[in-house]
Amino acid sequence: MQFQEPPELGNQYEDDRVLRSYLANVLPDGMLREIEGSLSEMGRLAGSELYEMQLADRLNEPVLTHWDAWGNRIDKIELTPLWRLGERIAAEHGVVATAYEQKHGRYSRVHQCALAYLFTPSTDIYSCPLAMTDGAARTLLGSGNQQLIDRAVPHLIARDPNEFWTAGQWMTEIAGGSDVGLSETVAKATSDATTFQLYGRKWFTSAATSQMALTLARPEGNPPGGRGLALFYVETRDEQGRLRNIEINRLKDKLGTRKVPTAELNLTGTPAQLVQGTADGVRNITPLLNITRLWNGISAVALMRRGLALAYDYARKRVAFGAPLSEKPLHRDTLAGLQAEFEAAFQLAFYVAELTGRSETREITEEDSHLLRLLTPLMKLTTGKQAVLVSSEVLETFGGAGYIEDTGLPVLLRDCQVLPIWEGTTNVLALDALRALESGDKDLKTGLVRFSTAVTGCLETARDPDLVDCARIAQSALDHAASWLVEAERAGRPALEAGARRFSLTLGRTMELALLIKHGRRSSARRFAHSGVDLIVTGLQDLQDLTEES
Numbered sequence: 001m002q003f004q005e006p007p008e009l010g011n012q013y014e015d016d017r018v019l020r021s022y023l024a025n026v027l028p029d030g031m032l033r034e035i036e037g038s039l040s041e042m043g044r045l046a047g048s049e050l051y052e053m054q055l056a057d058r059l060n061e062p063v064l065t066h067w068d069a070w071g072n073r074i075d076k077i078e079l080t081p082l083w084r085l086g087e088r089i090a091a092e093h094g095v096v097a098t099a100y101e102q103k104h105g106r107y108s109r110v111h112q113c114a115l116a117y118l119f120t121p122s123t124d125i126y127s128c129p130l131a132m133t134d135g136a137a138r139t140l141l142g143s144g145n146q147q148l149i150d151r152a153v154p155h156l157i158a159r160d161p162n163e164f165w166t167a168g169q170w171m172t173e174i175a176g177g178s179d180v181g182l183s184e185t186v187a188k189a190t191s192d193a194t195t196f197q198l199y200g201r202k203w204f205t206s207a208a209t210s211q212m213a214l215t216l217a218r219p220e221g222n223p224p225g226g227r228g229l230a231l232f233y234v235e236t237r238d239e240q241g242r243l244r245n246i247e248i249n250r251l252k253d254k255l256g257t258r259k260v261p262t263a264e265l266n267l268t269g270t271p272a273q274l275v276q277g278t279a280d281g282v283r284n285i286t287p288l289l290n291i292t293r294l295w296n297g298i299s300a301v302a303l304m305r306r307g308l309a310l311a312y313d314y315a316r317k318r319v320a321f322g323a324p325l326s327e328k329p330l331h332r333d334t335l336a337g338l339q340a341e342f343e344a345a346f347q348l349a350f351y352v353a354e355l356t357g358r359s360e361t362r363e364i365t366e367e368d369s370h371l372l373r374l375l376t377p378l379m380k381l382t383t384g385k386q387a388v389l390v391s392s393e394v395l396e397t398f399g400g401a402g403y404i405e406d407t408g409l410p411v412l413l414r415d416c417q418v419l420p421i422w423e424g425t426t427n428v429l430a431l432d433a434l435r436a437l438e439s440g441d442k443d444l445k446t447g448l449v450r451f452s453t454a455v456t457g458c459l460e461t462a463r464d465p466d467l468v469d470c471a472r473i474a475q476s477a478l479d480h481a482a483s484w485l486v487e488a489e490r491a492g493r494p495a496l497e498a499g500a501r502r503f504s505l506t507l508g509r510t511m512e513l514a515l516l517i518k519h520g521r522r523s524s525a526r527r528f529a530h531s532g533v534d535l536i537v538t539g540l541q542d543l544q545d546l547t548e549e550s
């Protein structure tokens with residue numbers, strides 16, 4: 001009798017030709033040699049111990065205990081073994097710290113993202129607390145609040161697991177997720193001018209076991225809306241390990257990310273310190289969101305890569321109609337299409353990492369700083385959608401086995417499904433991209449010219465006739481986006497908003513194609529160029545209908 005052989009993983013760094021060739025292209029001479037040991041070790045862990053633990057840990061989930069045996073309210077969350085191991089490995093291998101130690105200046109962020117990319121798929125979204133930890137460190141460092149920097153940042157970027165802290169980001173409330181300005185949490189002043197007590201209910205808090213959190217609340221007397229919220233720092237437990245006036249109501253029962261302890265919290269006079277001023281909290285928390293959006297994109301490409309690594313191995317083993325699937329032209333074609341989608345997303349996510357690194361070391365031009373402001377939402381929204389599509393198709397490449405839980409495959413799709421939702425949904429980020437085009441006092445059209453310059457810079461590098469062809473397709477999508485923008489602006493705000501998602505996805509995919517061309521990824525560029533780069537629907541008729549309706 002024949003058995004189906006399970007897919008296996010090798011060293012996830014050494015087997016990843018996309019990551020390796022990208023790093024060889026962008027890192028300065030000698031740097032890859034210096035960091036390769038750390039990447040290879042993380043690749044080894046991700047393909048062996050961590051992956052084995054992930055499969056063994058499959059059915060475990062975090063457990064919330066409200067009461068101890070003696071009737072005391074404890075609200076204790078027990079994490080699963082995989083997550084406990086993940087935390088230790090993340091700290092020891094500097095999955096956050098590498099970006100802050102700055103051993104390689106502006107390339108430190110690329111190095112860190114490469115570590116995160118290798119680490120993420122074997123740890124069932126432990127990337128979530130790490131992303132918020134990284135974002136909290138960046139936000140505190142930029143806040144100028146030296147007392148909080150001295151207090152928290154050394155823990156957030158520690159390599160010693162006993163010193164390492166994670167951070168939560170408590171923004172979403174029942175009244176407002178995307179529209180966070182509707183937040184109802186109130187901050188009552190105490191006799192000490194910078195210390196407040198928070199009263200309210202936080203509806204989604206993913207890193208509920210974190211030692212600290214950054215959160216938004218409205219100091220009493222402040223006006224409604226986002227401007228009236230202030231950014232606060234909370235240490236969740238006192239010296240005895242008791243929660244500081246925080247009740248954990250329950251853990252969410254979620255489609256995926258089931259190892260992530262996403263909790264609903266009551267803040268019942270939680271002590272909190274102002275991070276930066278008594279208002280403008282939404283603006284002041286933006287550095288955190290930029291970092292978590294970068295992590296979202298890196299996680300998207302990491303999960304796509306994991307699905308493909310498993311699918312390639314399986315295709316070599318599974319025989320159908322007289323030959324391994326890897327020899328069947330149509331199966332190969334299917335995988336090649338997914339590979340192109342993954343490579344395109346990879347280039348965009350890592351390009352944003354490069355720009356973020358340059359911004360952090362202040363080696364970025366004003367133009368590129370505006371480009372980063374635009375590419376961060378574009379990258380997050382584009383790669384999130386790609387991850388859902390690719391992981392769904394990956395399951396199909398396994399046939400029935402892809403649908404069976406104890407293969408460890410279905411979780412890939414469920415975990416990817418959160419990527420377009422948290423850290424800003426696709427629509428919300430598409431609207432943010434419009435605001436980003438106008439950054440630096442530019443109008444939408446001038447903002448788009450800035451983006452076009454970056455794209456054409458990549459397209460001009462095409463020499464190979466196939467890549468020149470791809471460049472034409474990218475240019476045509478860009479021209480279509482520009483003409484749509486003129487028409488939509490003329491038609492009015494409803495038309496502009498209605499088309500913002502298609503417009504943003506088109507810009508995101510155009511940039512991806514441009515980067516594939518720049519990095520000479522010929523076969524992926526060819527496939528990607530013919531996989532729907534331009535998603536814009538023109539026709540003044542549509543826009544007129546819409547404006548008439550509204």
Ligand SMILES: Cc1cc2nc3c(=O)[nH]c(=O)nc-3n(C[C@H](O)[C@H](O)[C@H](O)COP(=O)(O)OP(=O)(O)OC[C@H]3O[C@@H](n4cnc5c(N)ncnc54)[C@H](O)[C@@H]3O)c2cc1C
Binds near residue numbers: 172
């Ligand atoms: C697993 C998980 C973990 C999470 N962890 C955290 C966490 O740790 N901390 C935290 O603060 N939050 C967290 N969130 C919350 C998440 O960030 C929000 O769910 C998300 O921002 C959307 O907010 P909402 O749920 O209120 O949806 P809504 O804002 O109500 O959005 C509903 C729909 O309306 C669309 N929409 C909204 N505004 C517009 C508009 N102007 N135009 C067009 N369409 C629009 C959205 O795109 C969406 O499709 C988590 C969510 C999940 C699923």
